[in-house]
Amino acid sequence: MLKNVKIFSLLISLLVVAAGCQANTDSGKNSSGSDGSSSSSPSPSEQAAANEVDLSKKYTIKMFTWGPKDLDKDDAIVKHLNEKFNIDLKVERVLSLEYTKNLEVRIASGDMPDIFRYNMNTPGTYRHLYEDGYLMNFAEYADKYKLDGLKAYMSIPEMDEFKEEDGMYQLPSSPGKEISPILIRQDWLDQLGLEAPKSWDELQNHLQLIKDKKLGGDKTVGLVSSFGFFSGIGVSSVGWTGSYEWGKLDGEWTYEKAMPDYKGFLTYWKDMYANGLLDREIFTNNESQEHAKFTSGQAAAILTAPNRVAVLEKTITDSDKNAKISIINPWLEGQKGPLYGTLLPYTSPVVAIKKDRDEDFLARVALLMDYMHTEEGVKILNFGMEGVHYNMKDGQMVRTEQYDRDIIPALGNLIAGFTDYSLAKQDVSEELKKLYADVDTNAVSPPLTPLSYGDAATHLLNIEQKQRDWVVNFITGKNDVEKDWDAYIQEMNNAGLEKLTQSIRENN
Known part of the structure; x- marks a missing residue:
């Protein structure tokens, strides 16, 4: 996909336009014109000045993510979000190793989820969608609807690298320190x-x-x-x-x-x-x-x-x-x-598709994302709801059966990955807490993000695949480390490493 940037962009445009002809208003998509072309979504600045989100119509919002297990059909947190925002939240999950390929296929076919995360080692995923006008500008919607959770999150200094000149179209999640014991x-x-x-x-x-x-x-x-x-x-x-x-x-x-x-x-x-x-x-x-x-x-x-x-x-x-x-x-x-x-403190950005979605639907998506970045929302996604997933006794959380069903230790609820899920790292055994404390002083994060790689970032997938081989x-x-090292470096350079290294040295 990354080898054929122009073809990829054209393919997405054609497929999504075609998909728009079968738009479903229940999922927030606009109906197409009689000539088969899709009407574009109005920007928040072109809408009425009202600052309240209309919750009268129920919308289906589709999320796509990775994780170790699916959400339970009776997940209480999803039920809470559905009732709070009058939505039907559909969350589809695949294993992390299969996620990027699945996402690429969905994008190329036009079957894009409404909200999804992308791997920062594939920055082309975001860049194509942003440049072709598919993504919601979270900053615009936060301003229009006075969404303080989003505003506070986007004001964190580390967010600057993820911003565009005209706003913010991606929200990196915050995993906290990661370790594989x-x-x-x-x-x-x-x-x-x-x-x-x-x-x-x-x-x-x-x-x-x-x-x-x-x-x-x-x-x-x-x-x-x-x-x-x-x-x-x-x-x-x-x-x-x-x-x-x-x-x-x-x-x-x-x-x-x-x-x-x-x-x-x-x-x-x-x-x-x-x-x-x-x-x-x-x-x-x-x-x-x-x-x-x-x-x-x-x-x-x-x-x-x-x-x-x-x-x-x-x-x-x-x-x-x-x-x-x-x-x-x-x-x-x-x-x-x-x-x-360990991972970067902010990674795996979340994006929302605006193309062919109506304004009320997009406002609902923004409201949902805002809540997921408030203190209340973050706590619920990390630990669950008091009285449902746990009860407080002598200042301690006592888990219920629903906790084990809906909360993944050290990760929180499956959709916590769309926001700050670093708090869930507290939800581990004392032995693991000691390991986290030790690693905290010895953890090494990547000093650069793929966002700083420049145009040469398109070589990343080829480089990684060649390196793994x-x-x-x-x-x-099969190969000798010492004898074949020079051949390894040469093939890595042929795959794009030399160009990527040059770009990084020039941009950083």
Whole structure:
């Protein structure tokens, strides 16, 4: 898609115009003219001066996002929003690894959700839609309808990078510090008289002893990962490079995965793979398959997400009453220290489609987004509603069954990802809180965002795909890290890395 910018834009325009011919007013779309062309949405400044949103008509609003599980059909938070704003909120979810491709297909086909997030590593998604006039200007609607939640959020200094000269068409979400904890079989460590590993080298030695003793059976595996290699283990590279995504090398911005120190990261995981300490199926297995290896007692450790910890612990201890699980803390020491790569404080921006939607519908969307950025809305999306999802007792939240149904630990409700969901990080075990506190001092975020990459950002997808292909070959031993390093760099440059690096150095 990014190779053919003009074709992509034209395709979207043609398909959405065609889709407009079948517009449905219940979903906020304008009806088309007799000649089949769609009427454009009036801007807020062209509307009547009234500052109140008309809630008399019920609208269906479609959201599209990623996450670990679907919303329950009886989700109380969605019900609350539906009743409060007279809407029928439809939320569709896919797994994070499948999201970008799904979104691209929907955009190209004209079947665009009303509200959705996009991955910042695909900035072309936003740029095409903005330049072709598809997106709602949140700043305009916030001014017209006096939406203080949106105004306050957009006034945060970190929002400036996401603004256009004529307003704000994207609202980045705020995940807070992210970390993928490593769970390990504490009972196996105890059996071998081992203390918790403090470095990546110690982890390798511990896993080798566990494998040699066949504590998980003849097919004992060392480490598995909930998110495969790239979205999970890949963030550990900062322990070898000291940088995340980009860093300064000899005073010049350099792609982390092209730094010489990155070879140490590749060599470590190549050795882990060769010795059977890294799951041999990590590049092909899905999350359920990786989880099964850990919960069945075959794997010694798993790199996962905070919201998976409780389920994994319960599953494994239910099947083996003698199993004991612990979280490796503090974070493992690498060549550059106990560093951990974490997300930017504001990322995964939210956009809303205005094209072919009527003014009352857009006002309703703006009102919904405003509420999701108020103190009340953020709290509900992170923790649920008092009296429904929890009750207060002696100053503490006591969860109900509805909490476990509607709230994902460390993430909040599924749609909390459309706003500030950093508060949900408080909703974890004491053990995880200690890990967060430790990582907070050693977390390394990308120093640049794709929004600062310039036009060369269109090369990102090609670069990442080429880089992943090479990493698989390096880890599995198909290519030699030292001998083939220059060929790797050359192919990365051919994929656009050289142009991207030049653009970043010029723009930053």
